[in-house]
Amino acid sequence: MQIKNDSKCAALAEKHYGSMRDYDDCVFICIGTGIGGAAFLNGEMLVPKRFSGFEFGHMVINKGGRQCTCGKRGCFETYASIRAFRNKIAEVLDIDNDFSGQYLREQLLDFNNEKVKEVVYQFIEDLSIGVCNLIDLFEPEIVVLGGSFSYYEGNPVYDRLLEKIKDKNSRFNKNAIPKIELAKLKNDAGIIGATIRI
Numbered sequence: 001m002q003i004k005n006d007s008k009c010a011a012l013a014e015k016h017y018g019s020m021r022d023y024d025d026c027v028f029i030c031i032g033t034g035i036g037g038a039a040f041l042n043g044e045m046l047v048p049k050r051f052s053g054f055e056f057g058h059m060v061i062n063k064g065g066r067q068c069t070c071g072k073r074g075c076f077e078t079y080a081s082i083r084a085f086r087n088k089i090a091e092v093l094d095i096d097n098d099f100s101g102q103y104l105r106e107q108l109l110d111f112n113n114e115k116v117k118e119v120v121y122q123f124i125e126d127l128s129i130g131v132c133n134l135i136d137l138f139e140p141e142i143v144v145l146g147g148s149f150s151y152y153e154g155n156p157v158y159d160r161l162l163e164k165i166k167d168k169n170s171r172f173n174k175n176a177i178p179k180i181e182l183a184k185l186k187n188d189a190g191i192i193g194a195t196i197r198i
Ligand SMILES: [Zn+2]
Pocket: 057, 058, 068, 069, 070, 071, 072, 075
């Protein structure tokens, strides 16, 4: 019995039926309430013998930074999860954070508002640091971004993130930029993947 969390289930679904189907070396990053994911090399999902591993959200991107629920400080997900992003947007706009993801994407991300723009740029920078760390570690052919972030197709946030990742000074390997795509199966991936055996 292997340990599969939501992010791993979603990764398996994307590998079998979604955006990673035609690739052997893939990194899946689930960006939602927290950040999780999985890596595939030579078509196989990497699975440690003990525990689930691949706690992408808990790699530290800011030494001594924000307190994470895991006990460490400065974890990737305390800066770059959708939850962290929406909380920060709510904070600068001084509103409750009970708005929908769609409302956030379509109404609240106003680049003419300097405070919002600052939060958005910081989010993009933090997210790109984590994504580029994972690119440097695994050198995948493709990186797929899932969870609530998979709904950011066509949004300027996603376009700017791509620019930032593609910048040659964001990654170790200057010559091989992996494909970056959003998860095809969106938030259904977790349920679909739960039925797939590793
Ligand atoms: Zn943590």
